[in-house]
Amino acid sequence: MATRADKIGANLDLTKIGxxxxxxKRIWFTIGALIVFRLLSFIPLPGVDPTLMAELYQSQAQGGVLDIFNTxxxxxxxRMSLIALxxxxxxTASIVVQMASALSPTLAAIKKEGESGRKKLNQYTRYGAVALAIVQGYAMAAGLEAQSLSSxxxxxxxxxxMFRIGAVISLVGGTLFLMWIGEQITSxxxxxGISLIIMAGIVAQSPRHLAQLFEQGRTGQMSGLTIAIIAIGLFALVLFICFMEMAQRRILVQYPKRQTKQGVMQADRSHLPLKVNTANVIPPIFASSLLLMPLTITQLAGQRAAGESAWGDFIIQLNTWLQHGSPLYMALYGVGIIFFCFFYVSVVFNPEETADNLKKQGGFVPGIRPGKNTATYLDYVLTRITVIGAAYLTLICLVPEYFIARAGIPFYVGGTSLLIVVNVTIDTVTQIQSHLLAHQYADLIKKSKLKGGPRRR
Structure with missing residues (x-):
């Protein structure tokens, strides 16, 4: 029999946001924070001419891996703005800290301290982000000078x-401010918060990229049939992503019989839902950031050493091999996605802890003994569905990239960008529904108190 809570969840309506x-208040705060992010993207670094910078980017960096970073x-x-990084x-720093916490006993012990341990690891992540921003900022400033001279x-x-020092300070400050904005959006x-900032950057580029796509159709560079196929493919890709993100493997959990008010012994049953894509959009973002970090440094700083030494020529050749859409780039990208799928799942889901919690609550999986056997079974099931999830993410991210590299489609319609936009949108709608559900519960409790009135003894 459906309870009042079930009816509320079933009848949840987003039109009741008002x-x-x-x-x-939370929605308006998020919108305001994202507007600030967009405004900052138009403030150039001190000492950089925005008009000449756009001309330089079009002639030097467009179409390469920096185009992904730019998106x-x-x-x-x-525009070489304050938040160019x-x-x-x-x-990238969060990747390093999470990997270190899985390998280092000291950091693993800090992680088990609960909220205080999480705050310590977040502080280490911030320190690492500052260090990486300094390195990337200096390489970006030096590479910008070199590109200006060569072009x-x-x-x-x-x-x-002085320009490099000012650029590094500005870029580090911009990155730290974005981190703060992301934390404020989260709280x-x-x-x-961080995912919404990335999604906002991708969505902000969509009008220009779509305009480029239609311009190619208007000038005859791309046929109308090709554009129609791209539109149908995008629609099918979005449906497929939504289907896979909602897919779950439900493990039946049974609890011992309990006596009810009517004196009937009743056994409770529930399900332990395991998402097919437990890692969500984290693996593509992590793999992209790991590839972008060294490539940004080599592609920008390599221009400075080009022709001066064999090392400089090697850097230029390495950038050619790792161009967006090249076989080596796609191979490394696919391996990175698969690795981070399994790594992230191992970090966020602990079969032993889940099995112990079920045992403490008296729950068990039918046909599986509680304790160690349940943990082994959960690990077996999670590994199998993670294989499917990793294959799905790799397919979504690499197949469109292949066609983009061959057909010259704008990067916005790439699998990684689309995956981020769809996933973050689903998560955001889920968050809004959670807030609405809490609001409706509060109204229900308030009405029940008013109807009941004060009790008399």
Whole structure:
């Protein structure tokens, strides 16, 4: 028999957002924070000419791996704005800290301390993000000077050490400010702050990329049939992503019989849901950031050493091999996605802990003995569905990249960008529904108190 809570969850309507005052405040705060992020992307670094910088980017970096970086940062890189590095240093630092916490006994012990341990690891992540931002910022400033000299377009007004120091300070400050905005969105907004910033950058680039696509159709570079096929493919890809993100493997959990008020012995049953894609959108983001970090440094700084030494020529050749859509790039990207799928799942889901919790609550999986056998069974099932999830993510991210590299489709319609946008949208809608459900529960409790009135003894 359906309970009142079940009916509320089933009849949850997003049109009732206007009645939830707290939720409206959170949504407006999130929108305001994302507007600040977009405004910052148009503020250039001190000493950089924005007009000449756009011309330099079009002639030197467009179509390469920096185009991916530029998409994730919402076009900040091509304008060389204060937030040109985006949140990628923070993401890379979080990868390093999570891997270290899985390998180092000291960090693993800190992680088990609960909330205080989480705060310590977050602080280590911030320190790592600052260090990476300094390295990437200096390489970006030096590479910008080198590109200006080699191309004859001097986007830097006054090259020299003072420009590099100012650029590094500005870029590090921009990254730290984005990290702070992301944390504020998570705590005071609707959650998923860092993911929302990345999604906002991708969505902000969509009008220009779609305009480029239609311009190719207008000029005859791409046929109308090809554009129609791309649109149908995108629609099918979105449906497939939504289907896979909602897919679950439900493990039946049974609890011992309990006596009810009527004196009937009744056994409770529930399900332990395991998502097919437990890692969500984390593996593609992690794999992208690990590839972008060294490639950004070599592609920008390598221009400075080109032709001066064999090392400089090797860096240029390495960038050619790792161009967006090249076989080596796609192979490393696929391996990175698969690795981070299994790594992230092993970090966020502990079969032993889940089995112990079920045992303490008296629950068991039918046909499996509680304790160690249950943990082994959960690990077996999770490994199998993670294989499917990793294959799904690799397919979504690599197949469109192959066609993009061959057909010249704008990067926005790539699998990674689409996956991030769809996943973050689903997570955001889920967060909003959770706030609405809490609001409706509060209203239900308030009405029940009013109807009941004060009790008399």
């Amino acid at each position: 009645q939830a005052t707290e939720l409206k 994730f940062s919402g076009g900040s890189l091509e 985006g949140v990628m240093p923070y993401i 004859g377009v001097s986007a830097v007004v006054d090259p020299g050490m 005071r907004g609707i959650g998923n």
